[in-house]
Amino acid sequence: MQAFDYKKQILEPIKSLQGAPRAEMYVPGHRTCAGCGPALNYRLTAKAAGRDTIFVGPTGCMYVANSSYLCTPYAVSWIHAQITNGGAVASGIEGAYKILARKKKYDGPFPNIIVMAGDGGSVDIGLQAMSAMMYRGHDVLFICYDNESYANTGIQISPTSPYGANTTFTPPGKFIPEGNTLFPKDPPQLVIGGHPAVKYVATTCVSYPLDLMNKVRKALNVNGPTFLHMLSPCPKGWKFDEKLTLEMGRLAVQTGMWSLYEWENGEYKYTRIPKKYKPVSEYMKYQGRFSHLKEDHIAKMQAFVDEKISKIKAVAVEAPVPTPKAGA
Amino acid sequence: MSINVPKDREVPFGAVTPAPVNQQELFITSNWRIIRPIIDHEKCTRCFTCYISCPDSCWSFNEKEEQMEWNWKFCKGCGICINECPADALSAAPELDFPDGVVRLEKPF
Amino acid sequence: MAQEKMLSGCAAAAQAAKLAEVEVICSYPIRPYTAIMMELARMVANGELDAEFIHGEGEHAQLSVVLGASAAGARAYTGSAGVGVTYAGELYSPMAGGRYPIQMAIADRTLDPPGDFGSEHTDAMTFRDQGWLMGWASTPQEVFDNTLINYRVGEDPRVMLPQMVCQDGYFISHIPDKVILPESAQVKEFLPPYKAPHPLSLTCPVSHGPQIRPDQGAPMDAQRAATFLEVPKVIEEATADFNRIFGRNYNPYLETYQMDDAEIAFFVQGAHATTCKSAIRNLRKQGVKAGLVRPRWVRPWPTLQIAEALSNVKAVGTVETSTSYGGAMRGGNLIHELRASLYDLPVRPPVTSFMGGLGGEVVLLDDFYYMAKILTQMAKDKKTHRHVYWIGFEEE
Numbered sequence: 001m002q003a004f005d006y007k008k009q010i011l012e013p014i015k016s017l018q019g020a021p022r023a024e025m026y027v028p029g030h031r032t033c034a035g036c037g038p039a040l041n042y043r044l045t046a047k048a049a050g051r052d053t054i055f056v057g058p059t060g061c062m063y064v065a066n067s068s069y070l071c072t073p074y075a076v077s078w079i080h081a082q083i084t085n086g087g088a089v090a091s092g093i094e095g096a097y098k099i100l101a102r103k104k105k106y107d108g109p110f111p112n113i114i115v116m117a118g119d120g121g122s123v124d125i126g127l128q129a130m131s132a133m134m135y136r137g138h139d140v141l142f143i144c145y146d147n148e149s150y151a152n153t154g155i156q157i158s159p160t161s162p163y164g165a166n167t168t169f170t171p172p173g174k175f176i177p178e179g180n181t182l183f184p185k186d187p188p189q190l191v192i193g194g195h196p197a198v199k200y201v202a203t204t205c206v207s208y209p210l211d212l213m214n215k216v217r218k219a220l221n222v223n224g225p226t227f228l229h230m231l232s233p234c235p236k237g238w239k240f241d242e243k244l245t246l247e248m249g250r251l252a253v254q255t256g257m258w259s260l261y262e263w264e265n266g267e268y269k270y271t272r273i274p275k276k277y278k279p280v281s282e283y284m285k286y287q288g289r290f291s292h293l294k295e296d297h298i299a300k301m302q303a304f305v306d307e308k309i310s311k312i313k314a315v316a317v318e319a320p321v322p323t324p325k326a327g328a
Numbered sequence: 329m330s331i332n333v334p335k336d337r338e339v340p341f342g343a344v345t346p347a348p349v350n351q352q353e354l355f356i357t358s359n360w361r362i363i364r365p366i367i368d369h370e371k372c373t374r375c376f377t378c379y380i381s382c383p384d385s386c387w388s389f390n391e392k393e394e395q396m397e398w399n400w401k402f403c404k405g406c407g408i409c410i411n412e413c414p415a416d417a418l419s420a421a422p423e424l425d426f427p428d429g430v431v432r433l434e435k436p437f
Numbered sequence: 438m439a440q441e442k443m444l445s446g447c448a449a450a451a452q453a454a455k456l457a458e459v460e461v462i463c464s465y466p467i468r469p470y471t472a473i474m475m476e477l478a479r480m481v482a483n484g485e486l487d488a489e490f491i492h493g494e495g496e497h498a499q500l501s502v503v504l505g506a507s508a509a510g511a512r513a514y515t516g517s518a519g520v521g522v523t524y525a526g527e528l529y530s531p532m533a534g535g536r537y538p539i540q541m542a543i544a545d546r547t548l549d550p551p552g553d554f555g556s557e558h559t560d561a562m563t564f565r566d567q568g569w570l571m572g573w574a575s576t577p578q579e580v581f582d583n584t585l586i587n588y589r590v591g592e593d594p595r596v597m598l599p600q601m602v603c604q605d606g607y608f609i610s611h612i613p614d615k616v617i618l619p620e621s622a623q624v625k626e627f628l629p630p631y632k633a634p635h636p637l638s639l640t641c642p643v644s645h646g647p648q649i650r651p652d653q654g655a656p657m658d659a660q661r662a663a664t665f666l667e668v669p670k671v672i673e674e675a676t677a678d679f680n681r682i683f684g685r686n687y688n689p690y691l692e693t694y695q696m697d698d699a700e701i702a703f704f705v706q707g708a709h710a711t712t713c714k715s716a717i718r719n720l721r722k723q724g725v726k727a728g729l730v731r732p733r734w735v736r737p738w739p740t741l742q743i744a745e746a747l748s749n750v751k752a753v754g755t756v757e758t759s760t761s762y763g764g765a766m767r768g769g770n771l772i773h774e775l776r777a778s779l780y781d782l783p784v785r786p787p788v789t790s791f792m793g794g795l796g797g798e799v800v801l802l803d804d805f806y807y808m809a810k811i812l813t814q815m816a817k818d819k820k821t822h823r824h825v826y827w828i829g830f831e832e833e
Contacts, residue, residue: 017376018389028384028402029352034360035406039383052639056505067647070339071354075347077637079508080646082527085501088493092461092505092513093637095489099460099511102487105630106510111639129501132494209380235406243407246381331663339656342536342597343649344635347642 004102006110008139009052011217014210021047023075030073032065035242037232037249038145040206042066042116045143045230048213049220051076053112054093058086058126060118061152062145077111084125086115087133087142094138112220113140119160120150123187131190134225137197141219141226144187147234155237159185162257163304164297165289167237172292179292183304191227192263198225202262205231207249211271215262231258239288251283256309270312280305351402357384361405363420364429369395371417378409378418400428439623444616446609449577450516450542450602451476452616453584455486456624459514459540461506463491463499467521468554469606470544474516496521500528500541507537508645510636512588515539518606519546522560532599533568534661535646538591538631540584541569543603544610545707545758547796555797556606558707558759562770565736568661570600570668572734573707575692577614580604582685583733585628589675592631595667605758607797608708619683627682668737690739692731693746695721699728701812702747702786704755704775706732709793709800713756716805725809743778751816752787753779754808758794768792768825787821793828804828 014020025046032039038061046053055078057063063080066073081089090113097113100106115133117126122144130142149167150156156169163183166172170180188201200222204212212230219226233248235241240248252258255278260271280302284290293301365378378396379387386399387409410418423429444452450473454462462481464474480486489506493499496517503513517525522543532539543561547553558573565571570591574580580602587600604610635643649657669689676689694714696702705713710731720727730746732739747753757769766772772790779785791808793800807828815821 017380018374020376020380022389024350024385026385027348027351028386028399029348029355029357030384031355031357032383034404035408036383040381043383043385044380054509054637054639064648067644068355069650070343070345070647070653071348071352072345072644072647073348073352073355074644075349075642077347077639077642078644079505079637081505082501082531084527085498088498088501089505089508091491092463092502092507093509094505095461095491095502096506096509096511096513099487099489100509103460108639128494129498132498135494136492241407243411245383245406245408246412330666331659333656333659333663337652337656339649339653339660341634341660343534343646343657345644345647347644 006098006101007108008110008223010221011048011050013217014048014213017210020213021050023047023051025049025051025053025075027073027075029071030066031068032061033236033242035235035245037206037234037245038062038118038147040245041145041212041230041232044206044209044212045114045116045216046074046076048216049112049114052109053114054078056081056086056090056093056113056115058115058117058121059083060121061147062116062118064152083121085129086117086121086126087129087131090115090140090142091133091136091138094140110139115140115142117142117144118151119144119146119148119158119187123185123190124159131195134191134195134198134227137224139223139225141216141228143228143230145230145232146187147232147237149234149237151234151237160187163301164293166292167289177294178297188227188229188263195225198227200226200262200264203229203231203258203260205249205253205258205260206233207246207253208260208272211260237289240286244286248283248286251278251286254278255280255283256305257283259308259312273312277309356401357404358401361403362423363405363407364403364423364426365398365407365410365418366421367396367398368417371415372396373415375414377412377414381408381412383408439617439619441615441617443613444577445472445611445613446574446577446580446604447472447544447611448476449581449616450584450604451480452618453581454514455480456619456621457512457585457588457628458486459488460511461489461491461503461513463493463502463513463515465493465496465499465517465521467496467518469546469610470516470518470542472610473542473544496525497527500525500532503539504528504532504535504537507539507633508535508637510631510633512631513539514542516542516544518544519560520549523548523563526564529564529567529569534657536597537599538597539599540587540591541599541601542584543601544606545603546606553796554606556608556708556758557795557797558603561601561603562735562759568598569736570598570734571603571736572732573603574609575707575710575731577609578616580609581616581618582679582683582687585624586675586679589628590668590671593671594634596664596671597634598664603707605708623682627678665737672734687733690732690734690742691746692729692733694729694731696728696730696746698726699750700726701752701809701816702750703727703729703805703808704753704771705729706735706771707758709756709758712800712802713805716802716809719802720806720809725813727809738774738778740778743775744782747779747786748782750786752812754788754812755790756793756800756808757790760795766790766824772824787815787819789815789821789824789826791826791828800828
């Protein structure tokens with residue numbers, strides 16, 4: 001196949017909140033909970049991506065709550081996907097635009113194709129489709145908005161639910177005092193681990209909007225598959241006062257529960273490393289999903305986070321991986 | 329034989345709906361809130377934090393008036409903007425205090 | 438220049454897809470349809486066909502990929518067999534209800550357990566309620582022709598439905614037979630380019646598939662059902678055009694063979710109809726007035742045409758190459774819809790069914806003679822003695 005110029009646009013960095021594009025591509029008028037973290041992530045992503053965008057929306061809160069009923073808040077084109085197949089539907093859209101451009105049936109800009117999948121739709125039931133899309137090298141941005149549960153169905157455990165979380169499938173009880181006994185998957189590491197076509201992976205947090213929007217733009221500028229893992233605090237699922245959504249995000253980063261970094265062509269760059277990490281209890285004390293935990297459970301969580309944090313410097317000095325040639 | 333769907337029950341072909349432009353009028357959420365944010369324009373530093381923090385895009389900058397403008401129709405009263413404002417310019421007031429407060433819709437959706 | 442070639446059903450399907458200028462193909466290997474994709478891969482690699490050839494990670498992904506491609510405005514093609522068809526199950530209703538007219542080539546395979554590469558129709562028949570167009574070819578030529586006809590009908594603005602173009606695994610998919618390949622100009626005359634009504638566009642943004650309330654679900658279903666009332670007219674137009682442009686002689690709904698004076702009739706779809714026709718010629722030599730009705734469409738089911746074709750026979754027997762465990766007749770699938778088609782006739786012929794060809798077994802000429810003997814007895818007695826006979830399992 002000869003090389004074909006798909007008229008890929010380049011999005012400029014956003015320098016300030018006042019300088020961010022004013023146009024809303026995710027408009028008011030949706031049934032998401034008051035204070036919804038995923039909704040704010042969607043809004044910021046859509047704002048950064050701009051008008052030449054197509055969203056793929058696997059089933060989840062960001063499908064059902066956004067599109068009730070027979071109306072959506074997306075000012076750009078959007079298609080519902082099954083929770084199982086966000087990556088696959090996006091692959092088909094991308095392939096279609098490529099062939100239509102080649103056959104001169106379409107001569108506009110190549111769209112920003114973005115999958116907005118929840119944690120389940122990214123690394124549980126949607127894992128296969130996400131991984132295959134990364135492997136095949138489609139020019140698509142896959143976003144995992146992580147509210148750490150299957151929230152739309154009423155808060156059930158997902159592979160990113162933290163240890164000790166009270167969910168309706170992991171309620172604490174006499175025989176299972178901590179509720180959730182499992183430690184979560186690490187979505188960006190799943191992608192970074194073994195997909196040669198992926199050039200850029202990053203984590204974001206809704207409390208750092210400029211950082212988030214710029215990572216979205218950076219990912220969209222890459223000609224190939226990219227992955228963003230977005231922390232999306234969920235007032236209903238995590239059981240905190242809805243006005244504290246951004247506070248939860250900040251505390252997640254300040255305690256080490258969430259790391260903010262980019263991975264680009266084999267190298268890690270940390271966006272923010274606290275000088276001194278706050279104890280995880282500072283984060284957990286606001287959230288009803290942890291209120292049943294005892295000292296020893298919280299200690300277990302602290303140990304898990306400590307190990308994760310301790311690896312940060314080590315990861316940064318690992319032997320560099322081969323960097324693909326420019327334009328690949 | 330024919331299958332007739334009454335006009336007022338028709339759904340669009342293939343469940344494809346047009347995209348909204350600025351607001352989705354078919355899902356108004358003003359009647360969700362029990363508090364609303366009140367802004368003190370004197371204290372406001374135009375930092376745009378409230379603007380960027382709202383999941384429902386209910387703060388915008390009015391270029392003509394040169395001040396932040398609040399969206400009465402869609403604000404859910406979550407209180408994030410009030411909590412985040414670094415200049416203490418936002419405070420919460422009970423929705424019932426206002427003549428246009430506690431919006432009732434004609435039908436549920 | 439139209440040419441005649443010896444092609445298997447798989448090769449014929451690939452040739453038709455090429456001439457239809459499919460734009461996005463999503464592959465995944467499973468016997469016995471894989472050869473269609475291997476052939477298309479070869480064509481894409483050497484430039485015979487300009488298409489995006491996407492290596493799906495499974496059959497569920499195949500359907501998902503082509504759904505996205507169709508929503509974006511491309512003509513999309515995929516295929517599968519057996520448990521691959523069932524694995525994709527989640528996508529059939531979204532594809533049909535979303536009105537994405539993709540085409541799925543199915544070379545049938547018996548469902549697990551355990552592995553069995555032979556042909557049964559159950560894989561596709563199981564999904565006949567999902568709202569797709571569906572029908573069986575009985576020769577590689579018909580596989581080729583059905584590919585083009587199905588795109589033409591499915592993409593018609595009055596229809597906009599996905600299609601399953603089915604062929605028996607091995608018997609049709611792998612055994613070469615004469616296929617006339619038309620010129621590209623003929624195909625262009627018959628098949629206009631695909632025009633999605635509301636593609637995922639940057640300039641005219643749309644939302645595909647927002648959540649609905651239950652009371653909005655009923656009208657969705659009603660509109661899908663109403664479309665199927667429109668489909669027969671489109672099938673008739675398309676078949677007439679096809680016959681004219683390509684020089685064939687298809688009846689839009691059924692193939693009838695020696696039915697003018699038939700007293701007993703076989704109702705068979707797919708490959709075994711060919712053996713049936715041989716059996717009928719031999720039976721006729723012995724004075725048995727046998728005939729064949731072969732449905733070319735399962736969805737939409739040609740109810741009136743079947744009733745008309747069988748209105749004067751004295752006994753009918755289906756050859757079931759699919760299973761419906763616990764079903765009303767405790768046999769296969771065709772018998773239920775056949776009996777429903779005949780129910781309103783003033784005089785109903787006795788109807789039975791023969792479980793034959795299951796697992797991919799051959800249905801022999803001797804089997805057809807056995808069936809003819811039973812049907813002849815039914816005609817004489819003017820009644821159905823049993824609803825199901827298991828070929829090869831009955832005591833003589």
